[in-house]
Amino acid sequence: MGEVQELRDQVEALIRRWHVYEVDRGGRPVIDFDCSPDRAPRRYRPVESRLEVYQELTRLRATAAEIGSGARQIGEVIRAHRAYAGALLGRRDPLYTYLRDTQGCDAEGWPEEHILQVRDLAVKALEGLGVRWGRDLNRDLLALEQPITGEEAAELIPAAARSLEPVVRELVRSTAKYSVRVQPDDVDDFWAYWLDGAGQDVRLRINQRYATFTMVQVRQFALHELLGHALQYASYTQVCAEDPDVPWVRLMSVNLPYQFMLEGLAQALPLFVTPSDAALVARVRLAHYLQLVRGELHLAVNAGVPLIECANHARARVPYWTDATISDTLTERSANPLLRSYLWSYPAGLDWWAALADSADDQARDRVLQAVYRRPLSPVQLERLAGQATSALK
Template identity: 50%
Template structure:
């Protein structure tokens, strides 16, 4: 059996072990579904031994694609077993880009742009910003959301397919969950079938968020993953066909999904204002991600967050710090959001049409690492930031 297939078999056994103990699954999207029975691995140590042997084989065979993914799996598994590698090393291995960070002045400038976009909608920047946005955008009852999401996706789908040059079919199942977790929406799946879960504890929709959501989750994640499945069925691809959130293509997946409105509906000012706001908020989250993982006190991080984002509640800030500081999966995966949105927003704002088309076609054909994205657009910004220490801010004195 070839190396790629051995890796997939090992990942399936690892996933079965984790899900049997009700831990976070390893496989997020299965682009090569099989009916073969899967035997759960006996333990995480057994999985580590198996992945280590495969990693040595990848090195011997000069298989860089498999070697890079195996390194991500090994480092993440090491963290599950209790290892605590330096933050920069951890992200470089798992997300494929360093925890370099963005200069204070850059984050501030992105915030200025977000505030200007909100001001154009009549929304002020203060403790009530989030409430103002919901009221301005028109709240939607969550029971109406599934059909509205499908309708919005159907309307935008031809434009996305044309840009990405994909005719891959997909089906969509929408379900609800009620869990104490950071996420409000989650899409996973198998083959060309995607499952979208709405977390009733956190999910909130407006007419604007419906349009943004359809582009992100359905025409971003679902169509993209189905396109990978279609590629894997047409071609004997060299990359492991099981996607995991701790692997180095998440920067691509989350980046393109977040920035999608800038490419598809650039004249929809309400939706693009949301993207501008999300860009800023993700960079602030990145500052907190860096700070809490490099030994900065949680209270100082919280003060910084309140100064940067006046409408974040203390509970929101606490969750941001806890998720990024304690959870091995989220300590890796949540870095993909700021790193990804920053690169793809820059692509939308500054790249020419030919470059945008080249990137979309490539990223809907197969999952790509930050290094491969950079090769597609060498003029783009450094993924993960150009490098800057976090300067934590304090609220002004009364």
């Protein structure tokens, strides 16, 4: 075994033990998807404390630095987990530092002109459906999209994924298999849909307390959760089985720099797969604008902008948002160490992937899509890949 693989295995063993520790305490899991599960499931001994995790990650970071460029991607994961562990211990780095260390991208906003252009695209797409911008937008859009029950959604989302699957597999060149189990939940948490699992076994949780269900959203989340996340994770699992010496950590966590790629693509996937589905594209265009507004609030609340000023800005940007929605948006992005990192990947990632969908040559686009179903990539790697794909066609 080479020194890179030995380091990777040490990091993975520590993450597994940390994961057990957090779950045993009733905390948030550290591992969201295991792309290299043990053939015979076993329980790992939990760490003694978060301080032990932080100290071990500090030691492993030094080892990665000694190895050099061959361990760069492992080093990025170590850095991200160390920053998150530090936040759980009470450390509060400036947002710029925290996002750079965890998500691998800068805490930078968007020009006003760009935000308004994205808004105009959303308004145009919605008006094409007969939905006007204003206080009743969300109500009118849900009514237009054919509301269904949560029980119906649990059956229809996998069915929609099966219908769209041949198109996606052809586009991304993946033959990986996966099986999905849909689990209804009712929890007081920020998410409406959540996917986790190991290997080829996927669990899709639907939080009926916060999720809404329409026929359009069935197609949206079939692409996002199953043909986005599930197929990507299953593809990584297949790659890891074919090459046990991959030089990257095989345990996916939402505080890592891969989320920019994963969440961005999952949201933007309809632009690549179903560009003629006007209702679904309108959903993506609207989500793009809303994510940019959430990104603005993320930056503002962490910069100490007065809360009333933040709330007034949100109301001006999105007239149908309630005070409860605005409150949760501010709280999640400032007070929760995991979400302060993770939720930045949504606006930053979607903005990048939407730009690729709207401007890239088809061949360059396909090269990028196929690559990201082979291995997880950080924002820097993704940008480099897109540049190489474009240059290769000139």
